[in-house]
Every structure is written in C-alpha cells, then in structure tokens.
Amino acid sequence: MIEIATSSTTTTLVIAGDLDLAERDQFPEIATRVVGLRRQLLVIDMCRVTFMDSTGAAFLISLADSGRKRGGATVLRGADERDLFVLEVCGALDLFRIDRDHRCESAPAPSAPTAHHPGG
C-alpha cells in the first residue's frame, strides 16, 4: 500500500508491504500524482516495506529522476541494507539522500531476517 501526504514543501510517500512486480499496476498513477504535486522535496518512507526488488527500485528511481529534473531532491528513509543494495546495483544511490538516522516509529522490523542482508 502506498500513501501520499503533502505539505507546502514536501511530498511524503509512505510505502507498506512488498514493492515488486505484483504492485506495478499502481506505480504510474502514483508517479503522476507525485509529479503533479510539484514539491521540492520528496520523502519516501520505507519503514514498512517488507520487500523490494528491481521492479520496485525502478519505481523509486523514476520518482527520484523526475524530481531531480525539476531541481528537487528525494530523501529515502527507513530503507534497510538490502533495499540500499538493490538501489546500488541499479546504479541509483546518488539519486537519493539516504536518511540513516531515521528511526521508524512503531513499525515492525523492515524486511525479514535483518541479520543476513546482502551487500551493505
């Protein structure tokens, strides 16, 4: 599930659950809405993302890419090591500002057994 919240400067995207091919159908609409809001800052909250693969990464990348083209920035928070690994393989880490200090509130541990994340 993906929720969009907005303030005068920031769009916040809260994503929960799996971010994979099964969710792809909703990506274009969300991307259109995010772009339509035209905020300088896009915050993607990944605290409740249970899994992300290259399809999900491609979605985040397309959001960050269209933000950058308008001179905006994209912050990624609550992403676990495996999510960052996927973005790194996609060569897209520099599209994001990674918020490593963010502590997810009352959210369950991100992706399954966190001790064994690849990459990192």
Place this chain on the structure above:
Amino acid sequence: MTESSGPVPPLPGGFLDAAVAAAVIPAFVTGAWDDGMPVLWVNEAFARESGIGVNDLAVLGKHPLLELVDDDAERERSQAALRAGRPTTRMVSGRLINGRATWWQVTMSPVPGEDGPAQRWFGTATDVSTHVERQAAQLASLEVERRERADLDLIAQTTELLGDLEYPYALRDIADLLRSLVPWAGFYVNDDGLLFADGVDVASPPTGRGRRHARYVPEPPGGDPAEASETRESPRDEVQDLLEGVVEGPVLLRLDARYPAHSASGWLRRDLLRRVVEETGALPRAVVVHAVAGRRRVLGLLATWHGVGVAADGTVTEEIRPGPSGPQHVHTVIEVVARRAGTAIDNARLYAREHRLAEALQRAMLPEQADVSGLDVWTYYAPNAEHAQVGGDWYDVLQISDGTVGLVVGDVVGHDVEAAAAMGQLRSVVRSYAFELATPGIVVDRVDQLVTGMRIPRSASMVYATLKHQQDGDAWTVQYTRAGHLPPLLLRDGTVTQLAGGAGSLVGFGSKPRTTGQAELRRGDVLLFYTDGLIERRDRSLKVGLDALVETSARITARDAAGVGEELLSRLADAPEDDVALVVVRVPDPVADAQVQPLSPRSRRWLLPSEPASIGRARHAVLRTCQAWGLPESASAELVVSELVANGVLHGWGNIALRLFDTGDGLRIEVEDSNPAPPVTTDGHPNRVGGFGMQIVERLADWGWRPAGSGKLVWAKLHATTVG
C-alpha cells in the same frame, strides 16, 4: 608408302598457283597497307562465297575489305600488325551480299617483295559462322543455367531465413538478398495500417487488416518531388486493391503521381520515396509491388524498385513501361519470394494464435492454491509433457470460512483440451457448492445433479473434503466423500491410513445419496490427496501402485508439506505417464518440528501460475525453506528468487517451476518456464522496469541457463559470502 627412298621430289612448276586458285578456302592477295591494301586477286572460293569479285572490290576505294566487315574492338590491334608488316589472324563478322551475317577467320600473311618487306599480302578467310554460333549458344545456355542456379540459391536462402522468423531481421535479410537482382527491395506488413518490416514479431504477427495507413513517415530528403513537378492524380488505390485481394498483382506504383494521404498507395509512396532515396541516393519513379499473401488474406507487400527513375547523378535511367520491366526471371524470383514470405508469416500468425489460446486456457485451468491459515499446504500439478500443457487433473484449496478449509482433487478422463474444458466446468461447479453447503456428501450430490444436466462430455472422479479446526487445541476434523477416486492417505508417525470411507460412483453417476467419511487430524499429521498419475504405471496394476504409495508414505521423514511432496515425487513420479495432481496438507507441530532434524532430501519444488502474485508466493516458499534447512542467506535468496520468478512472469511462457536445492555449499535456485529464449542482462534504464533484475542476481549468485524440455531453465547458486 612401300619403301623408303630418297628426298621427296619437288612439286611441278605452277602447281601451287593452281592449288591456291582451286582451294575451297577463300583466299586473296592485297597490296601494301600504305597503298590502301587494294585487292589484287581472289580465288574462286572467295568469289563464290562472298559473291564479290576483284572488280567489285576495286570500286570500294581504299581498304575495300574493311568495308565488308563490321567494326570491332580488335581492329586497331590488327591494323597495327598490318602496318608493321607482321602476320595477323583474327575473327571478323560481316554481311554477305545476300544479307546473311557471317563470321570469318581471316589470316593475313605478308609476302616479301623484291624491294622491301610486305609489298603484298596473302590472305585467307574461313567461314566459322557455325562454330561461333554454336559457341554463342553454349555461352548463352551456360549463362541461363548460372542465373537459374543463382535464382534457386536465392530462393533456398530465403526459405532458410523464413524458417526462423524469430530472427528479428529475417525480412530485411531477404530484401538484401533480392537487392542482388534489383537496386532496392523492401517488405511491408499490414497491421492496422502498413508499416515497413525488418522482421516479423512472432509473438504478435501482422493481422493483414487495416484500410487507413497513417503511420508517421518523415519527409523525404529534398522534399516531395510530386509537390513541385506537374503531377497526375491517380484514379485508383491499386495498392489497397492488392492488400484486399481485389487484384492479384503485381501492380506498378507510380511515385510521381498523387494519392490521398492515408490511402495505401499514398502512404507507401511517401515511405518508399524516403527510404529508396536514403538508401540508394536515386529518386525512383515507379516501383513494382507484389502481394505477400497468406492463406486467407494479404498480410503485406514486397516492393521492388527496378531502377526506373532518376539515378543519383540526375540521369533518367529508364522509361516507365506499363508492365513490370526487367528480365522475366527477376519477376519470377520476386513472386516466389513474396509468396513464401506470405506463407511463413501466415504460419507464424496461426501458431501465435494457437499459442495465445493455449496459454490463456492453461492459465485459466491451472489450479490455484489459496493461502489457508493454520495449515501447511503444498500443491503440485504436472500435466503430462507428452500431451498439451493442459490436462484433466485438478485440485482446489479453498478457505471456505474462518477455520474451515475445502479441498478438492479430481481427474477428468483424457489429456486433451476437451478434458481440460470439462475439468474447468467441474471445478467451478464444485467451488460454488462448496461455499454454499458444508457436508462433502451433500456437496457432491448437488454436483451430480448439476453435471447430469450439463452434459459434460467426459467422466470424472474426485475427492472432496473439508477440514474443520477444533476449538480445543490443534486438532482438525476431516470430512470427505469420494466419487470413484482413490482414497486420500493419512500419515501419522510412520503409519499410513487409507481414508477409504465415503465411497461412491464417478461424478454424475450417483444413483444413491453420497456418503461422508470422517477422520481426526492431530499435530504433525499429514493428509495426502492425489490423482492416479502419481502411482499409475503401465507395468503394474493400480493396486500395486497404491501399495507402493502407502509404503513410500510410511517412510517419509520431512516435517513440512513441501518436503513430504518432494519425497513422494522423487520416489514415485519422476517419470509420470499421466497428469499428476497432488495436495499435501500438514498440521504444523510447533514443538516437535523445532526439535527433530528430518533426514528428508534437501530439495523442494513448486509449480506457479504465470502471474505477479506468484512472485510473492515464491519468496515465501524460499524463506520457509531456508528456515527449515537452517540456511543463513535467506535475504539474498529471497531477492534472487524474486528477480528470477519476476522474469519468468514477464518474459516466460506457461507455468513457472521453482526448485530449491541445498548443495551443502549454498542454495541453488532453479526457475523453469516454457520460453526457450535465454534471459538477458541489460545495462538497464531507470524507465525500463526489470532491466536490473539479472544484475542483482549476478551480484548475489553464479547463474546460468540451459534449455529444458521445450523451454529453458535459469539457475542461480548463491554466493556463500553475501552476508553483509
């Protein structure tokens, strides 16, 4: 020659004169070159054959003999020899007085005079017309033969290219071959309007339909010549007639005429002007258009330019003739090529249609497994590979209500599409009653009633069971009824019980009310539902097969449903002769499962429908398996499985088989689908979803692929040290 004697006696005087004068070979004597080589004497043969005497030749002025023969390239060299006084021999052609064209072999020998060399020449002229004609005929027939061989070779190469339409440039390569015959050739297909074609998209071949041709064509370089020059409006859209099969073709499309913008002729003219100018530099004035016809309709066009128009240097190369110009054999070849291409594209079209139909049916027919709470359920379905990818076996796992699960395993006689269709109908019927009615016997009674009226053409057997969770503890009650189907098995601590109650006749044949059997399930118990494909072999009776299944089941040590299924399949059904459907239900035993380390083989398999929801299920399966096997790299495994299965769903054909193996030094993942095309690693692009999938796999695992069955198998072995 009677005896050898002295030297040969000399010829009598004057004999040679007489011999030359009477020789059958025409001979003559001329004066010196500088004097214009006047003919001084001819023999009788010369006068007879040429019909010309010395006096006739005298009136022709200087070099009278030259007047008799045609000019040719050899003349200069020969005259140089005459000037220099060297003997010369050459062939000349000429016309006799009677008008007959003749070839002569002429020899000229200088006859030294008293005051200097070559004052006179002695010549002979042999008529070699027959010889020359025969040689010319031979050469001509050789040329025809060579051309025929070349044409056949071209057609053979075309056939070969058409044999592999998957190759994306098949049509372009054929057009290139044709360009050895004509300056330009190109294919167009009609797929909701004409478009230029390098190849045929076999997954979605052209339909051959479309009357409005509006695809974008850039302006030809240098603008449209028809805009500037005087043009003529063409009365008919002949290309459209060709596409619709009104005329058989070929038609000549004039490119200096005007046609309505979105007509077939108009569109083709614009596209051709641009392409031919770009590729050859010449401005064509007319092209020949052949129909590329399938069985029922024309699928496209083969346009060939035969060099009529304005060449790159601005010269007009040939006049437009009303019919196709150029040698006949070129047209024959082009026609054959167009016809073969049409047949090949049509075959691809028909095959793609069949394939789509089969795929859609297959997806619709593949059993689905609902995730049911509180039970470990594993399902397996393998249609017999020798038959279609559809079969008559099926299973269903339904969450009827909270705490109640419905289970169906059934078997419709046959392996064909009709069996699959009957199965689909039956499945729906059972489903709808299962959600309405509780007791299995009553559900199947109602199924019987409905099926009798539906005239389902095949007989079928099935087991229907409900599992109800008991309020106290982890016990479940199983109620079941069997319509001519083998008994489900209950596995408990190494003993196997056949659930043989609730027996009845095949579906639709019940004359008395169905009965319902009952059993209790405890923690750690396993229920086994199967179709006869699991145990049926040609070389043994069903009874022996069932005994073997019972015996095998008693030895199962796995403590997860997938493991139970794996042990059964690996021992019983590695070469099934029939469809196999298998449902394993296990009641988890949280306490004992954690303590006992099973000895069962460390491999698992799942068969997943080609749909995005399967990706999540596959990840779930790999996580559970890694936990069951105590493997640490589950996070990497989850990612690799997700990418591989997503690729299978996106690019694969048919169902996706997922297999996991514990190699002892890392997890091996295999994903199989029915598309033989290998996976590709792309450099990816932010907007191209999935482009990075294989790169992720590459970072986490060694991977490869190989052909498997009619499709391919992609494997990945996880690196042992991916832990971050």
